[in-house]
Amino acid sequence: MFPLTQSTLSATLKKLYLPVAMGLLSNLENIVMYSNPLLRGSIPESFSKLESLKSIDLMNSGLGGKIPPGLFALPNLRSISFDNNGFTGKIPEFTASPPLKKLHLRNNFFSGSLPPSLMKIQSLSSLNIAGNFLSGSFPAFENSTLSDCVFTQEYGQTNEFCCSMQEIIPPPCILLGCDRSC
Secondary structure (H helix, E strand, O other), rough: OOOOOOOOOEEEOOEOOOOOHEEEEEOOOEOOOOOOOOOOOOOHHHHHHHOOOOOOOOOOOOEEOOOOOHHOOOOOOHHHHHHHHEEEEOOOOOOOOOOOOOOOOOEEEEOOOHHHEEEHHHOOOEEEEOOEEEEOOOOOOOOOOEEEEEOOOOOOOOEEEEHHHHHHHHOEEEOOOOOOOO
């Protein structure tokens, strides 16, 4: 393990990959590396070992690939901001019940259906998954704490959910184009 005197790592990287060794920083609480368009590669699987991690902000970077499933199982994670990247595959299941308040995955290339575990996170207050290629049945919405949520957008790539809006989408959520039944 590496001793870490600060619990936040903030950097502006150019033409670099996220180092696998970052997963050894056991006291790391925050990763703030947003707006790094020349950052390449994917999130290393070793990030799934950062049990002290509370916040990870990699939005507006050049990252892609699949998100390691273990990242969404970190016990202290409160904020994930991965907007405007090239992440692919399914959104991983939340196998633990993290104190997650913010999940922003807007404008990536996620596909498939939403994991049912996502809608069971009671602490979630901000959710933005617009601008992906998500589809299928919209899971039953069990969370009443959302104060900011966007599921679809009017332009560009958009999700195509089938659902009954009146039954599952609480205000102030935005879900456009959900007019077909499953």
